[in-house]
Amino acid sequence: MPPSRPVPDTTAAPAPLPLVARPAVRAHVGARRLATLLGPDWDAGRGAAYVALADRVRLLVEDGRLAPQTRLPAERELAEELGRSRTTIVSAYARLRETGHLVSVRGSGSVTVLPAPRDGERAAVDFAHAVPGPVVGLADVLREVAADAEGVLALGGFDVLGDPALRARIADRYTRRGLPTTPEEVMVTLGAQHGLALVARTLLRPGDRVVVESPTYPHGYEALREAGARLVPTPVGSDGWDVDHLVDVLDRVRPALAYLLPDFHNPTGATLGAEDRRRVAAAARRSGTVLVVDETTVDLDLDGRPAGEPFAALCTDRLASAVTLGSLGKVAWGGLRIGWVRADARTVHQLAHRRPAGDLGTPAFEQRVAGVVLDRYDAMVRARSEELRERRDLLVGLLRRDLPAWQVPDVAGGLCLWVDLGVPVSSALASAAQARGLRVTAGPKFCIDGTHERFLRVPFTAAPEVIAAGVAVLREVWDDLHRDVTHLRRTARGAAPGPHRQPLTL
Ligand SMILES: Cc1ncc(COP(=O)(O)O)c(C=O)c1O
Structure with a gap:
């Protein structure tokens, strides 16, 4: 099925934001590091090398792997590192300036910027966000709460800890799942992301080590990094964790925190088993590490099983x-935008003390809605699980039929598939897909060290027709890439590869 909206012209130059026209330089990226971020296959296509280079840098800027206000290496330096002519680099930088992703600052060289979004600009198909739409029944809840406007207004507007009645409901759910919890052990936040950023700012000192899974939820590691953490990766795949590695890192590195997604992990969909949880909890106890357990996806069991005992129940001594x-x-x-942090009362107190510097509290209306949602939560979980199950089955079926070279895992829950492409071309694929109106996030975005070029995260949160349209684009792009690589192999036969040009095996 064709994309439902017109494909935006991603080659037209958007207006750069006036504020960042002369940005301060906040970071530098050296030629070697940039070559690593580009990956070995950045010029695997048949087009001009300067276009391929500009496209790949644009992807790095847009998905945040190259932060805005980063100075790129001088043209000559990058030309040497990539084994390309200086003209190629100069032309690529010129193209990036045209698309609004780079500005030249006198005395500071070429500096990355994010172009201003054009009004109404949206990808025709969005596979970049694993975000489901509103659950069935939510509109009724909004109407009911709005009908009691006086009741909402009487709640006092906003508060740092959250409405006591809502905190009690959240606490009660933990108690029923096997982790006895009082309202004093709960803070209501503006979503889990806000909770994590606040926890990181409150519990970490600059330079503290924090273990993160690789791959993991990218805004998770970004929040930890912003708080000054030095990140230490531990591997996880669709078949689960390397628990020996995780336990060993906890024992040896003794990190301050470990940020874990043990239930329907984003992006792999894996769930950590009971015995492994006990081993990790015991290692955390030995090393004095606080486990930050992100349960954002805990209720997304696609077979409708209720969430089990929280991991934190193993860490209550x-x-x-x-x-x-x-x-x-x-x-x-x-x-x-409603989430929460569940921690011991002292930690919650510390968080409350820290919070007002960033925001003043959670709004009353949303908290009232959240209270009613929790009253009807089990039915909503069932509705969501049914919807996601259908969409997962559709996506798995289409991918296995249309892209048989890919390894599509079986997942029991969560929001996405962590697909093994078999070859390290995820960024090339994402870049080419974007030019055809499909936004999808390449594997390296999910890893702190830019690895996992062989993997692509494909969410099954969108409507069925959008999933079908997205897979159709992926198939076209994959077919082109396949032809390009075959062509490259033919033309490159006998030519010595540059330092970062390894042959691809498709
Ligand atoms: C693992 C994980 N943690 C946190 C979040 C952020 O959740 P929220 O929307 O509640 O801030 C997400 C959203 O995608 C997520 O996947």
């Missing part, structure tokens, strides 16, 4: 601690 993050974003609606 004096020597082991865990902070749990929760959210209504996936079951109810991300637009609610």
Whole structure:
């Protein structure tokens, strides 16, 4: 099925934001590091090398792997590193200036910027966000709460800790799942992301080590990094964690925190088993590491099984601690911006003390909505699980039929598939897809060290027709890429590859 909206012309130059026309330089990227970020296949296509280079840098800027206000290496330096002519680099930089992704600052060289979004600009098909729409029944809840406007207004507007009645409801759910919790152990936040950023700012000192999974949820590691953490990766795949590695890192590195997504992990969909949880909790106890358990996707079991005992139930003695993050974003609606932190009362107190510097509290209307959502939560979980199950089955079926070279995992829950492409071309694929109106996030975005070029995250949150349109674009792009690589192999036969040009095996 064709994309439902017109494909935006991504080659036209958007107006650069006046504010960043002369940005301060906040970071530098050296030629070697940039070559690593570009990956070995950045020029695998048949087009001009300068176009391929500009496209790949644009992808890095747009998905945040190259932060705005980063100075790129001098043209000559990059030309040497990539084994290309200086003209190629000069032309690529010129193209990036035209598309609004680079500005030249006198005395500072070429500096990355994010172009201003054009009014109404949206990708025709969005596979970049694993965000479900509002759950069935949510509109009724909004109407009911709005009908009691006086009741909402009487709630006092906003507060740092959250409405006591809502905190009690959240606490009650933990207690029923096997982790006895009082309202004093809960803070209501503006979504799980806000909770994580606040936890990171409150519990970390600059330079503290934090273990993160690789791959993981990217805004998770970004929040930890912003708080000054030095990140230490531990591997996870569709078949689960390398628990020996995780336990070893906890024992050896003794990190301050470990940020874990043990239930329907984003992006792999894996779930950490009971015995492994016990081993990780025991290692965290030995090393004095606080486990930050992100349960944003815990209720997304596609077979409708209710969420089990929280990981944090294994960490309730004096020597082991865990902070749990929760959210209504996936079951109810991300637009609610309601999440929470569950921690010991002292930590919650610390968070409350820290919070006002960033925001003053969670608004009353959304909290009232959240309270009613929790009253009807089990039915909403069932509706969401049914919807996601259908969409997962559709996506898995289409991918296995149309892209048989890819390894599509079986997932029991969550929001997406972590697909193994078999060859390290995820960025090339994402870049080419974007030119055809499909936004999709390449594997390296999910890893702190830019690895996982062989993997692509494909969410099954969109409507069925959007999933079908997205897979159709992926198939076209994959076919082109396949032809390009075959062509490249033919033309490159006998030519010595540059330092970062390894042959691809398709
Ligand atoms: C693992 C994980 N944590 C946190 C979040 C952010 O959740 P919220 O919308 O509640 O801020 C997401 C959203 O995609 C997520 O996947």
